Amino acid sequence: MSYYKIENLEQYFKHYKKSVREPRKFWGKIAEENFVWYQAWDKVFEFDMEEARFEWFTNAKLNIVKNCIDRHLAKRGEKTAIIFEPNNPEEKEQRISYNDLYARVSKMANVLKDQGIKKGDRVCIYLPMIPELAISMLACARIGAIHSVIFAGFSSSAISKRITNSECKFVITSDGSFRGNKKIPLKPIIDEALLECESVEKVLVVNRAGIDIKMMEGRDLWLEPLLEQASPNHVAQVMDSEDPLFILYTSGSTGVPKGMVHTTAGYMVQTAYSFKNVFDYKENDIFWCTADCGWITGHSYIVYGPLLNGATTVLFEGVPSYPNPSRFWDIIDKYKVTQFYTAPTAIRALMTEDYSYVNSHDLSSLRVIGSVGEPINEEAWHWYNDHVGKKKCPIVDTWWQTETGSILISPLPFITPTKPTYATLPLPGIQAVLMDDKRNEIEENQIDGSLCIKFPWPSMARTIWGDHKRYKETYFSQFPGKYFTGDGALRDEVGYYRITGRADDVVIVSGHNLGTAPIEDAINEHPAVAESAVVGYKHDIKGNALYGYITLKMEGEYRDRENLKKEINQYISSHIGPIAKLDKIQFVEALPKTRSGKIMRRILRSIANGETKDFGDISTLINPEEIEKIITKTI
Numbered sequence: 066m067s068y069y070k071i072e073n074l075e076q077y078f079k080h081y082k083k084s085v086r087e088p089r090k091f092w093g094k095i096a097e098e099n100f101v102w103y104q105a106w107d108k109v110f111e112f113d114m115e116e117a118r119f120e121w122f123t124n125a126k127l128n129i130v131k132n133c134i135d136r137h138l139a140k141r142g143e144k145t146a147i148i149f150e151p152n153n154p155e156e157k158e159q160r161i162s163y164n165d166l167y168a169r170v171s172k173m174a175n176v177l178k179d180q181g182i183k184k185g186d187r188v189c190i191y192l193p194m195i196p197e198l199a200i201s202m203l204a205c206a207r208i209g210a211i212h213s214v215i216f217a218g219f220s221s222s223a224i225s226k227r228i229t230n231s232e233c234k235f236v237i238t239s240d241g242s243f244r245g246n247k248k249i250p251l252k253p254i255i256d257e258a259l260l261e262c263e264s265v266e267k268v269l270v271v272n273r274a275g276i277d278i279k280m281m282e283g284r285d286l287w288l289e290p291l292l293e294q295a296s297p298n299h300v301a302q303v304m305d306s307e308d309p310l311f312i313l314y315t316s317g318s319t320g321v322p323k324g325m326v327h328t329t330a331g332y333m334v335q336t337a338y339s340f341k342n343v344f345d346y347k348e349n350d351i352f353w354c355t356a357d358c359g360w361i362t363g364h365s366y367i368v369y370g371p372l373l374n375g376a377t378t379v380l381f382e383g384v385p386s387y388p389n390p391s392r393f394w395d396i397i398d399k400y401k402v403t404q405f406y407t408a409p410t411a412i413r414a415l416m417t418e419d420y421s422y423v424n425s426h427d428l429s430s431l432r433v434i435g436s437v438g439e440p441i442n443e444e445a446w447h448w449y450n451d452h453v454g455k456k457k458c459p460i461v462d463t464w465w466q467t468e469t470g471s472i473l474i475s476p477l478p479f480i481t482p483t484k485p486t487y488a489t490l491p492l493p494g495i496q497a498v499l500m501d502d503k504r505n506e507i508e509e510n511q512i513d514g515s516l517c518i519k520f521p522w523p524s525m526a527r528t529i530w531g532d533h534k535r536y537k538e539t540y541f542s543q544f545p546g547k548y549f550t551g552d553g554a555l556r557d558e559v560g561y562y563r564i565t566g567r568a569d570d571v572v573i574v575s576g577h578n579l580g581t582a583p584i585e586d587a588i589n590e591h592p593a594v595a596e597s598a599v600v601g602y603k604h605d606i607k608g609n610a611l612y613g614y615i616t617l618k619m620e621g622e623y624r625d626r627e628n629l630k631k632e633i634n635q636y637i638s639s640h641i642g643p644i645a646k647l648d649k650i651q652f653v654e655a656l657p658k659t660r661s662g663k664i665m666r667r668i669l670r671s672i673a674n675g676e677t678k679d680f681g682d683i684s685t686l687i688n689p690e691e692i693e694k695i696i697t698k699t700i
């Protein structure tokens with residue numbers, strides 16, 4: 066019996082039980098039957114929860130790209146692997162077959178090698194959503210270099226922090242990008258970032274936007290001429306299961322971003338398995354995930370998951386509103402997309418548009434529609450179900466994280482009955498539990514708790530680059546022996562999970578995970594600012610938006626408050642990126658603090674949400690009188 070595909074609810078429960086009782090057999094069989102290996106493993110896994118050390122498929126040898134491309138060539142060489150839909154609908158799409166992809170990835174792999182990249186070197190990829198982005202990721206993995214993709218909306222200072230942290234040797238970027246009706250220069254942002262980075266030896270540049278840019282002699286090289294001369298054949302590097310595949314940075318509760326490290330075999334096995342089951346993938350499907358490869362969703366469900374299954378995956382450069390709000394629906398219709406995977410924030414934005422945009426398109430090719438990144442509210446769920454899925458496509462509300470590598474909790478389409486706002490049941494292998502404040506496991510249903518996972522799974526991140534102590538403390542110390550997700554959740558009467566939101570200082574804005582600490586650090590750099598506290602508040606489209614409470618040290622010089630607000634947002638833009646800008650700024654006399662000097666953000670969060678009646682226990686506050694002032698006035 067194969068465990069790779071779950072066919073019905075009874076089988077789901079059977080596989081789930083097997084995965085808990087005999088995890089070695091369960092994952093061992095999936096790994097053995099569905100992938101190609103140079104050498105088998107000694108042990109399916111070994112771990113030490115206390116030390117946060119995990120190994121999957123110990124000592125096995127493989128290459129993930131051989132599994133994504135080479136092994137499909139005999140049967141699917143002419144099949145389209147990637148459909149590239151450019152930002153401008155007038156520009157022709159590219160259909161890259163598995164044969165073409167093999168040649169393009171091999172050429173890029175040869176260029177990287179010729180230029181001096183070796184196994185284990187880190188390569189930063191800062192590119193828009195163009196084929197070269199996926200090809201660069203795959204080329205790195207093919208030669209054993211570790212890719213670190215940075216979302217092309219991040220600022221130079223955010224980039225230099227990340228490049229310095231992982232000591233990247235190369236950067237792959239483009240002259241610029243197209244987004245809607247804008248042309249955005251990217252290479253100048255890299256130039257500025259690299260003023261602060263010593264590790265980078267070369268910058269390879271894709272010509273995408275035809276922007277006139279400066280090339281630094283000895284460091285910067287145009288990619289096209291190098292690719293033209295490179296051989297279209299490359300023998301994939303033999304990798305160990307636990308060799309790092311990529312680093313991907315995510316926000317944390319301090320200003321230093323966490324470089325989550327994913328390794329080769331476990332990530333491969335579980336992204337492929339989850340893709341197959343959560344999207345009910347079948348051979349001729351056309352899969353479209355609207356995320357950016359700068360985030361984990363793009364890594365796992367635009368690139369690795371689909372290609373590991375020999376699927377056709379759509380890579381879209383643009384935005385949902387350009388040239389008009391029917392762009393998503395046009396693309397679904399144009400390529401006869403069968404699975405569509407997007408974020409609630411996009412759904413909420415499109416919901417506000419005229420119904421005719423969505424209803425005038427033929428969306429009958431769709432079979433499964435998905436949601437990811439933040440809780441999907443009931444109204445958005447119904448709109449998605451009625452207008453996009455036409456009440457016949459199950460919605461898979463998929464819960465997971467950069468750290469988890471692949472989807473952990475989700476309905477299985479046509480198998481798990483869906484329920485609005487519920488991510489429903491954990492996939493086989495995922496031992497989800499809810500914990501109370503006293504660190505006890507909550508056995509009963511219908512109670513809120515902290516969502517933890519009490520047994521390792523193959524695609525979990527193995528460490529934080531260069532800081533294993535932080536990894537251990539962040540994820541394995543609050544609930545000893547368990548992985549703490551940082552999310553709150555509740556379970557309904559049948560055991561379905563509903564994610565209720567972050568339990569820490571991370572705010573999810575338009576599906577982007579933003580730590581408030583680095584934003585506060587950026588604000589505090591402004592000469593007029595004494596102190597700041599940033600919290601999230603509910604927003605109709607973005608899910609959450611950011612509210613900053615700021616005290617000033619140089620009031621007189623900054624009487625023009627509107628201008629000061631603009632300047633503060635510019636500081637945030639240049640330190641992090643425009644995605645972290647504050648929607649609301651309030652200047653206050655003082656921030657509410659506890660006796661030990663900690664800002665009581667809980668109160669500020671309530672005020673930002675307009676909840677000013679009951680603040681609960683405020684006995685530890687040293688300045689309770691400030692609350693009333695914050696509610697009633699701004700300075």
Ligand code: PRX
Nearest residue numbers: 437438439440462463464465466467564578
């Ligand atoms: O709070 C959860 C929320 O997004 C967080 C992870 O963010 P990130 O690492 O950027 O990865 C996003 C894409 C996987 C989680 O801790 N989240 C993710 N999916 C859901 C969700 N919240 C509710 N429902 C979801 N389906």
